[in-house]
Amino acid sequence: MKYFKIEEIVDRETFETLGEDAWQLFNTDALIALDGLREFLNTSITVNDWSRGGSMQWRGYRSNKCPIGATKSQHRLGNAFDCTIKGYTAAEARSVILAHQDDPLLKRITRMEDKVSWLHFDLMELPPNKERIYLFQA
Numbered sequence: 001m002k003y004f005k006i007e008e009i010v011d012r013e014t015f016e017t018l019g020e021d022a023w024q025l026f027n028t029d030a031l032i033a034l035d036g037l038r039e040f041l042n043t044s045i046t047v048n049d050w051s052r053g054g055s056m057q058w059r060g061y062r063s064n065k066c067p068i069g070a071t072k073s074q075h076r077l078g079n080a081f082d083c084t085i086k087g088y089t090a091a092e093a094r095s096v097i098l099a100h101q102d103d104p105l106l107k108r109i110t111r112m113e114d115k116v117s118w119l120h121f122d123l124m125e126l127p128p129n130k131e132r133i134y135l136f137q138a
């Protein structure tokens with residue numbers, strides 16, 4: 001990836017156990033989508049911050065040690081990210097992404113979680129009635 005280090009998208013234990021091999025826990029297209037979003041918005045994006053002394057470590061990949069979130073969450077498949085985006089509220093980010101959803105940098109994104117204060121996006125397979133990015137509520 002161009003813009004992210006592995007410790008920004010996995011938890012501490014996964015990083016300490018697997019190191020750079022942890023890249024393999026992700027869907028490659030999800031990694032490309034995260035870099036693409038970063039490039040499209042041209043501002044800094046925070047997923048996890050534990051490696052910089054923060055408390056967030058479950059906003060990228062969620063291992064089976066993760067106590068939060070749904071068991072079928074796309075995070076557990078390495079296919080989802082929760083992002084804080086400098087200069088944008090989550091609602092603003094969702095609006096901009098929807099307005100430019102066919103941009104090559106954004107085209108891999110299929111879903112965003114609505115009505116939450118972070119930007120959750122993932123690449124879950126589109127259901128038959130959806131053609132492009134759609135919003136869901138947990």
Ligand SMILES: [Zn+2]
Pocket residue numbers: 075080081082120121
């Ligand atoms: Zn999420």
